[in-house]
Amino acid sequence: MNCHEAMALLPTLSDGELDALQSAAVEKHILGCAPCSAQRDALAALRLRIRSEAPYYTAPETLQARIRATIARTPATGIPVRPPRERWRWLSAGAFAGSAATVVAWFLGSAVLDWRVSSDLDTEAVADHTRATLSQRLTDVSSSDRHTVKPWLSSRLDYSPPVQDFAADGLPLVGGRLDYLGGQPIATLVYRYREHTIDVFVRPLAGSASTPAPTLTTQRGFNVAHAKGAGMEWWGVSDVSADVLSALVARLAHGE
Amino acid sequence: MSAASPAGASRFEQLVLPQLDAAYNLARWLTRNASDAEDVVQDACERALKYVGGFHGDEPKAWFLTIVRHAGYDWIKRNRPAELIPDGAEALEGAADIVQPTPEQSAVTQESGAALAEAIAALPLGYREVLILRELEDMSYRDIARVVDIPIGTVMSRLARARALLQRSPLLVAIRERSGGA
Numbered sequence: 019m020n021c022h023e024a025m026a027l028l029p030t031l032s033d034g035e036l037d038a039l040q041s042a043a044v045e046k047h048i049l050g051c052a053p054c055s056a057q058r059d060a061l062a063a064l065r066l067r068i069r070s071e072a073p074y075y076t077a078p079e080t081l082q083a084r085i086r087a088t089i090a091r092t093p094a095t096g097i098p099v100r101p102p103r104e105r106w107r108w109l110s111a112g113a114f115a116g117s118a119a120t121v122v123a124w125f126l127g128s129a130v131l132d133w134r135v136s137s138d139l140d141t142e143a144v145a146d147h148t149r150a151t152l153s154q155r156l157t158d159v160s161s162s163d164r165h166t167v168k169p170w171l172s173s174r175l176d177y178s179p180p181v182q183d184f185a186a187d188g189l190p191l192v193g194g195r196l197d198y199l200g201g202q203p204i205a206t207l208v209y210r211y212r213e214h215t216i217d218v219f220v221r222p223l224a225g226s227a228s229t230p231a232p233t234l235t236t237q238r239g240f241n242v243a244h245a246k247g248a249g250m251e252w253w254g255v256s257d258v259s260a261d262v263l264s265a266l267v268a269r270l271a272h273g274e
Numbered sequence: 275m276s277a278a279s280p281a282g283a284s285r286f287e288q289l290v291l292p293q294l295d296a297a298y299n300l301a302r303w304l305t306r307n308a309s310d311a312e313d314v315v316q317d318a319c320e321r322a323l324k325y326v327g328g329f330h331g332d333e334p335k336a337w338f339l340t341i342v343r344h345a346g347y348d349w350i351k352r353n354r355p356a357e358l359i360p361d362g363a364e365a366l367e368g369a370a371d372i373v374q375p376t377p378e379q380s381a382v383t384q385e386s387g388a389a390l391a392e393a394i395a396a397l398p399l400g401y402r403e404v405l406i407l408r409e410l411e412d413m414s415y416r417d418i419a420r421v422v423d424i425p426i427g428t429v430m431s432r433l434a435r436a437r438a439l440l441q442r443s444p445l446l447v448a449i450r451e452r453s454g455g456a
Contacts, residue, residue, distance in 0.1 A: 029434050033408065035415050064437055068409045071390045077298035081312045085294065085319050089283050 019047045024054045032061045037226040039249050139200055139253065140244065144237040146197040146206070147217045147255040156215060157193030157208050167194040171205045179205040179220040180248055182270065189216070189266055199253070209266065216256040216263060218270060223251045230271035232264045247271030286326045289334040290319065296335060296411055297342045303406045304346035306395050310353070318345040336417040343403065343421055350399070357399055393443040401436035404429055 024047040030036045031044050048055045150156055159170040164181040171194050172178035183191040188211065195206040199219055209216040223246050230247030232254070243254040243263045247270075254267040297318060302311040318341045329337055350357055394402060407418045419426045440446060 029437065030430060033415070033433070060441065061437065064441060065409060067390055068394070068405075068440075072394055072410065073391055074295075074410050075299045075302040075308075075311070077294040077315065078308075078312070081298060081315060082294060084312070084316055085291070088316070088319055088323070089286060 019043045021047075021051060021054055024048065024051065025057060028054065028058055028061060032058065032065065038228065039223065039226045042249060140235055140237055140242045142199050143217070143219050143242060143253040143255045144240050146199065146219070147215075147240065148238075150195065150197075150206075150217065151215060156195070158195045160193040162191050162193075164191060167191065167207070170194060171196070175203055175205055177205075177222045179207070179250065180270070180273065181207060184209070184266070184269070188212075189262075211256070211258050211262055211266075214256055214258040216254060216258055216266060218267065219253040219255070220250050220270070223247075223249055230268060232267040232271065234260050234264055236260075243267040245271035248273030282323060282327045285329075286319075286323050289326060289329065290322050290338050293335050293338045297338060299410060300339055300342050300403070300406060301346050303395070303402060303410075304343070304399070305349060310349065314346045314349050315342065317349070318342040321345060333417060333420075335411075336413070336420050339407070339411070339421045340423075389445045390440075393440055393445040396443070396445070397436055397439060401432050401439065404432045405436040405440075408433055 024044050027036060027040060027044050031041055036044065048058055159167055161167055161170075162183060162185065164183050168178065168181040171181070174196055181191070181194070185191070189209050191207065192210050192215075193208050195208060195217075197204050197206045197219065199221065202221065204219050204221045207218040207220065209218065228247050230245050232243035232245040232252075235242045235244070240255055240257055241260045241263050243252075243260070243266075245252045245267050250271070252267050252271050254263045254270075256263050294315070297315050298311055301314040301318070302308065305311050305314060318338070321344075322338055322341050325341070331337055347358070394405065397405065403422060404418055407413045407421060413421070415426045415429045418429045422429070424432075
């Protein structure tokens with residue numbers, strides 16, 4: 019994110035109307051940018067001044083009395099409900115029900131579509147994983163140093179995936195690879211657990227819904243753990259046990 | 275729609291009376307005058323009393339403030355038509371500089387709270403109302419868009435403009451300089 023983009027989003031951020039993903043991106047930019055940081059502080063100072071110094075005019079007693087008198091004057095005999103208006107109400111209720119049904123159908127349709135797309139991607143991820151293990155081309159860049167793997171990947175993609183090493187927990191990073199998933203180039207992080215190879219595919223999260231708890235499926239004997247979090251979408255694929263895979267993907271998606 | 279029923283009156287008490295302060299505050303900032311604000315709220319209450327039976331939404335505050343704003347605009351149309359600028363960003367843009375008071379005009383203003391109130395009151399109507407709804411009523415972009423009847427993008431651009439005008443308002447700059455940049 020550059021200054022121009024960050025500056026444009028600063029007011030929305032300070033109004034609390036920016037989604038989590040964009041908020042994180044702006045906050046990250048502000049940390050390393052003095053002008054944006056100053057503008058953020060200036061907005062906060064202005065808000066504080068307005069809220070503490072600008073008068074909030076409360077309704078005077080006299081006005082309250084006037085309004086209550088108006089209510090009291092309201093005729094005791096209400097006007098009966100007129101049938102034509104009633105008919106319109108039914109008509110609009112029908113129209114509303116119709117459009118509600120359309121909306122529900124649309125949501126259902128897109129949910130089914132999402133589900134199908136995601137299961138297609140699971141299958142593709144497993145195919146990528148088996149291709150790599152069969153061809154012995156496990157990594158394009160072999161390094162246990164995340165400061166080597168991350169720049170290698172980000173120089174070949176239009177995003178920079180978070181790269182972490184969990185060697186201390188018996189899950190060393192062994193390198194990175196480029197794959198294709200859903201027709202797009204994708205970063206693959208390769209981890210080793212005992213004799214098992216674990217591929218973690220990672221790409222930027224489209225939309226803001228974050229679900230860092232992994233969903234597990236099994237495809238042709240491989241476990242697939244899918245999660246959304248830390249601004250990314252993650253697929254872990256391996257023949258390792260489901261709980262090890264799930265724990266790894268959860269840690270990545272939580273940005274730990 | 276001529277008169278309200280007693281049922282309407284009790285619904286009115288439930289839905290509208292709790293919003294009376296918010297209504298008066300908005301009307302006060304729209305008209306910039308205490309007794310005119312009372313008239314506007316009175317007018318808005320009479321309208322709300324008529325329409326309350328047809329209200330089935332879940333945001334009584336936004337609903338009632340929409341009515342207050344309409345009543346406020348009708349009052350301005352009758353009494354200060356010059357303040358009403360035809361819709362459109364350019365028209366508002368042009369007006370923004372006309373109403374900015376000079377430091378000399380505001381030299382009478384002594385304390386900073388009054389200066390801030392004066393600077394907000396000097397904002398063009400279209401900017402002033404979104405700022406008041408956002409900062410003093412703490413309303414969401416969505417509710418402001420509903421009350422003012424503009425797209426959310428316009429709420430955002432008007433807020434940004436209102437804040438920028440305040441930040442470089444001579445009234446506030448003068449205070450800042452006088453207090454030695456503290």
